[in-house]
Amino acid sequence: MSVDGTRILVVDDERGIREGCRKVLASEGYDVASAEDGVAGLELFEKSRDFAAVLVDLKMPRMGGIELIERIRQEDEDIVLIVITAYATIRTAVEATKRGADGYIPKPFTPDELLVAVNTSLKKRAVSIEARRLREERERRLLELAFERSKSKTIINCMTDGVLVVNRDRQLVLRNAAAGLRIPECVALCLPSPLDALECAPLKELLVAALEAGSRPAIVSKEIAFGKSVHMVNASPVVEPNGETLGAVAVLRDITSLKKLETAKSMFVSMVAHELKSPLGAIEGYLNVILGGFVKEDSEKAREMMQRALARARALRTMVSELMNLTAMETGNFIVKRSPLEVGDIVAEAVESCREKAAAKNIELALHSTDGVEEILADRDAMLSVFTNLIDNAIKYTPEKGHINVDVGSNGLYVNVAVCDDGIGMTDEETEKAFEEFFRARNQYTARVAGTGLGLSLAKRFIEMHQGRITVRSRPGKGSTFTVSLPALGDDGEESERGTNVT
């Protein structure tokens, strides 16, 4: 043990003792300070607090040795306290030890006796400090370990995926909160519990399969239904680095919404297939009638049939391009080129393009446009297709000699376009579904109208893409009014702030 610089305080009222001790200890390499009574000693101790040992005389003025020992011991449990006194009696020694002294040197003493007493006590002190450090270190490690464990446990419990762990004896040893939500019977189980306590057979099979997969790295997966939700359950063996299988862990992920999406998607695909098949069947049928010789090829009837087939082919083509638009919008590949537009001009263009069709059915098609309607920031092609579609629909579902009014106006925040007809109208049920893909009102009248059932759903998407709204009011036999509202452009060329916030 190196003593270099180890500080020792000598407190004695006899100057000779103080000096003697200082000389002896300094020669060994100790750094020695001294005080002539208890008060001065305590002052020095409190000032520097780096003494490894204090040699204390018992009989001193102002503050005696016993009191000093007591005071210092309260402050520092490691410091070595050695009593030096001429009144070396068993009674005082016991008393001093009780108050916290480590050793005892009777006066008079030789330099060697002093050094042995000091060195031995300091060694003991070093050992006990080291022991305490080790003890504290161990306690800290244990605390950290416990904390780590509880942290892992908390993390596992907070996972949104359900987690179940079985040991190799097929006992359930861990289940997190999410697993409890999905498999209510496992919440009440005391762990460990036999795997058979679980009711869900596919889950048990999966865990057993993972256990039996052993050291071969394997994930076994299965879709399992828990109540109304569907879960993808992945199970894998828990394998130690030495290849020993400790158990198996299953992770349960809720894929209900994904399944719903999948179903909706395949419903959509089969709907598209059906909608494609009908016009193709009609075209094929007409061709078969003509080619099969059921009608004379050059007759008026054959011509009529070819016209019908052509109309169906055109409708089919429209539907395919509408489908492509729809897909482009869903995948975000639809490019919207926004520019300031005069809505009145676009609507007028749409009305003009529909004039001929309206005239063919003797329908009165009128456009009313208020002056000073604000511009909108929108994609010209998209807007033209929306308004043309609305007017075209109105013509389709209005019998001969009907009326269609197209109104363009604004309330400062929104530009409104209303297409109002006195046609066949829709029931409440039909109105509700009017904007759904492939929805078409089915009745005697609509049976004679060609349509894809995509036009309105596309229009709605276009309008919503422009932060607008499309609504419909309709009564069977009275007619329908479709209203489009689009945010008006403010004076500064920005969409009016209030306008964009109103939804």
Next chain:
Amino acid sequence: MARETPVIMLVDDDIDFLEMNRHVLESRGYRTVCATDPCEALATMGTEKPSLVITDLMMQALDSGFSFSKQIKQDRRFANVPVIIVTSVSSRRGFDFTPRTPEELDAICADAFFDKPVPFEVLLAKIEELLMGCTQEDDT
């Protein structure tokens, strides 16, 4: 027994299918009555007394044709009228309605079931066969 011209009821919400079938059947000497929905068809059947009904399956509802054929078979006036169901639904929407055995055919109250478009020769042969069966039944 003098045979009257048989009347065939055509029910489909696709006017083109009505049109082409009407034309083909009339070219073979049948008389046809068309309707675009089962209600209209049932109303007409009372007066027209068709010898056979050809109906689409998916009209207002996915399976309108089934309830229609059931209504026909449960009506004492039409119980013996053969019903042919044609459809473009088939297995395309995840629903496979195609009956595979005579029992299944019976269960949907149909005498024949075809996927659209039906080759006209096949349809005509089936009509012939079903009408023949009817006359024989009537004779016995």
